Amino acid sequence: MVQAETAITSLPDKMVKEPYRVMIVDDSAVIRGFLTRWLEAEADIQVVAIANNGVTALREFERSRPELVILDIEMPEMDGLTALPKLIQLDQAVQVIMASTLTRRNADVSLKALSMGAADYIAKPESTRVANEKEEFHRGLLEKIRALGATRRARSCKAGKVMSSPTLKPIVSEQKIVSPKFKKPAINLRAFDKTPSVPEVIAIGSSTGGPQALFRTFEALKGRTSLPILITQHMPGTFTAILAEHLGKIYEKDCREATDGEKVLKNRVYVAPGDWHLTVARKDSDVVIKLNQEPPENYCRPSVDPMLRSLATVYGANVLAIILTGMGHDGLDGCKMLAESGASVIVQDEETSVVWGMPGAVATAGLCNRVLPLHKIPDAIEKIINGRPV
Structure with missing residues (x-):
């Protein structure tokens, strides 16, 4: 498992231990069900909201204040691509992971979503009954949540706040962050050769x-x-x-x-x-x-x-x-x-x-x-x- 926190600025212990708050948005009850079971089984992840389309997601977002959103692309009433900028408008720091099946159209839409502010994407397993596909999807999703969640918190900490949007209350109740000291690993640059080789x-x-x-x-x-x-x-x-x-x-x-x-x-x-x-x-x-x-x-x-x-x-x-x-x-x-x-x-x-x-x-x-x-x-x-x- 990738240790995401070690690759970024150190966080106060209390923030590292607080579970990452996740909202699941998908029109499939089956996918919502197994994603919730998977994520709730992890001590450092909390599913704070579930929605079956973009309209419900926007309403639930303001109530639950997630740090990360797993967002389906194809949904009735309001699809993922339409909901994406509206979610980001509610909280510019939210980390959105687009979830889609492996079709050319969905791949194209996922790349467009990334250019619109989504942080990452993940390909849904073609069959939830194939063990290796489920295992790879499960592992990849957990890695992405932890890496993106840790990055979000580090940046919020450096700004001296937990949430970037002034209209939203802090995620961690009763928590005060006062002049946090960050421990960055040292970077020692390797000098260029006096006569560097010309790249081919x-x-x-x-x-x-x-x-x-x-x-x-x-x-x-x-x-x-x-x-x-x-x-x-x-x-x-x-x-x-x-x-x-x-x-x-x-x-x-x-x-x-x-x-x-x-x-x-x-x-x-x-x-x-x-x-x-x-x-x-x-x-x-x-x-x-x-x-x-x-x-x-x-x-x-x-x-x-x-x-x-x-x-x-x-x-x-x-x-x-x-x-x-x-x-x-x-x-x-x-x-x-x-x-x-x-x-x-x-x-x-x-x-x-x-x-x-x-x-x-x-x-x-x-x-x-x-x-x-x-x-x-x-x-x-x-x-x-x-x-x-x-």
Whole structure:
């Protein structure tokens, strides 16, 4: 289980122990039932409200004041996409997890929801009777609730309040937060080599909050590099295909789900397909994509670590790795190999990350050359690939 709290600013003990307050919004009584049973079985999670559509959710929200909302997409009267901005208007700090079945339409709507302020998404199991699907969904949902809940509380603490909206009362009754002292792990940046190697490829790893971060990065990076870009974003298969399409429209270049055996070429973006690890290998004078379904790493497939390790093996120091927002520590081992080879590593900072897990793990391990807010990463990429100081 990912220890979300260790990846972010420390919280006062009382706030860590207070259960995360969750509202479930879904038109299926079956799904509402098993989600409630699952979550109520966890000591650190409390289901404070249940709703069967967006209209009921808005009414229940003001009564129950949840910190997190699990929001279905397809519902009668008011669907999830319509309800989302209204929920955020009630409390800008609320963490919304979109829940949908694995269809192209729902994948497209989920990505749109992320651009509208949803924090994350989760794919519903196709069958509640298939044990491994239920187990994966259960584990993933608990991780997301804990990571996003901890992030929300840390940010509220730093602002000196529990809830961001002045119209809502504090979640924790009788609780006073007076000048909390935060203990941040030290970040020791790794110096660039005096004559750094020129990157031949860019690699990006991301998870929670990743689609939003990728869209903004590629919009700003448009027209500034011809290097091939490899992306591993924690997503199921239907979602990765839609993600590649969205990136292609933004970046105005060939963005695709990677296929086994194809060459790594300039002016092309390769997205790891859901349920496949994306790696590279030498084949004569070319570098080619190699996909595999070896066991998940860090509970993930695709995982960032296999991609980065293979890039370190093939390209050595001529890699520029970017670790964006995400929970857990996927990418840490791969960045160790890249750092040993002399490759450049940049991570997104805590303030602009939805969850500072993956980038935080790399930063606090002393493996990155720079920790930057998201909007400064495209400029840094351009400078590094052109041999200029960052």
